[in-house]
Amino acid sequence: MKTKNIELIVAPQTPHFVGDGFRVHNFIPSVHGLDMKRMSPFIMMDYNSKYHFPPSEIPKGVGVHPHRGFETVTIAYKGKVAHHDSAGGGGIIGEGDVQWMTAASGVLHKEFHEAEFSKTGGEFQMVQLWVNLPAKDKMSSPKYQGITNEKISKFILPENAGIIEVIAGNYKETKGAASTFTPVHLQNTKLNKGGKASFSFPANFNTALLLIEGSIKVNDAELVPTDHFALFKNEGEEFSIEAMENATVLVLSGEPIDEPIFAHGPFVMNTREEIIQAIDDVNSGKFGYLED
Template sequence: MKTKTVELVAAPPSPHFVGDGFRVHNFIPGGFRMDMKRMDPFIMMDYNSKYVFPPATKPKGVGVHPHRGFETVTIAYKGRVAHHDSGGGGGVIGEGDIQWMTAASGVLHKEYHEEAWSKKGGEFQMVQLWVNLPKKDKMSPPKYQAIKYDTINRVALENNAGTIEVIAGEYQGTLGVASTFSPVNMMNAKLKKGGKASFQFPANFNTVLLAIEGSFIINGTEQVPTDHLALMANDGDQFEVEASEDSVILVLSGEPLNEPIAAQGPFVMNTREEIAEAIDDYNLGKFGHLED
């Protein structure tokens, strides 16, 4: 066993709006050496840090848009989002829920603040990830996984240190409820002040930790403040975190696909020719229909 060290700790980039309902910091692909190839299979991460939306009669959000070649994963920490896609998926995700949409061969999608929540307004906090699909699965049928908070498997840590919520992958023999196309670990570490948790992932897995709440220390040396992202080096397979205060840490670790990446807007394929085909298929209406 060898310790996995910290490559860098990144402050949240300047925020921008996606549509009018998501105020996000774009960590991946980012200017901290975290491009799509380095972070593979995590090819995009938008983090909507805590932000208060005032009450609105018309729900804010993002209108109909296409996706092909990857999966979108939205983790709700604060607020509620309604969503629909042309494959028939949809519903509402509230605090603690996860929306895992496999766009694959192509879907149209829209997402808005849930209507009742929008009328009241309030604190909003979410993470959206794009997880790349292997070449063999990019044109598979779209599918949808609605993961409710109370269905997530949990591991209670020793010494009353906290809990690990396993969304995907495995922690100490406990499996996540999400199905994945390649090895992906995704979990929330909810630690009490002074609580410690150890993680073990293969050295070649690309691994990041995002401080959703509180702050924490990695391997007893590297401090990660609130809303900051720690990128782990590919030099070992285990590391330890300790909460400096009550904390929530999003832990991501995935095996790189090591396949060519061609990306343009909402399409992520392996070649430029496949991108051109995706654009043509979208313009020809092959992604289905969805009312805005």
């Protein structure tokens, strides 16, 4: 097996607000070198780095909006979010939980700070990923996977190095709880200071990591600090990380979907005509109804 080395390390970009409840740094697709085609099947990544929201009687968030053609994956590190969609999916995503919504043929949804969290305020830290769907599945039925931390499989690393929470795909023989349409690996790696972990993914899979907490050294060579994103080359299969201090690392790797991407706002399809159809379908009420 050949070593998979880092191609690019990216500092967090200037943050912006999505609605009034999510202060995010966008890595995919706004950073040069991290466009949708290069990062497929990961076509968007917003990172709400640790941010303190003051108490509010009215929950902050994002009101009703549509999606078609992909999946949204929200990973909560700090704070709580309430989700509702027009296909009947929904629930509270708390610290350590994951929400995996398949928009597919189309849903309306909304996301707000959970009511009690909103009233008390506090630290908020989340990642939202958009995972593309292949053309044959873009118009499949919407579904919702609410994955609490208790349901997430955990691999205990030897020598008190830490644990790996396997959200999707697998780590060694430990399989993730989420079902996916194409091969996707998504893992929260939580290392104690000095702890090490090794990973192996096919050379052609698009592979990256995001430093949620702490700092790490990759392949005994390159330092990646807090809130930074590291993209790996599509060469080699194996890499290792070592925690310079207690660290949480989101590791993602997926098989590219080799199809045209035509994206417009909340829709990601394969052609311009499909985007026009999506807009028509929203306007004609085919995405259902959801109260604002």
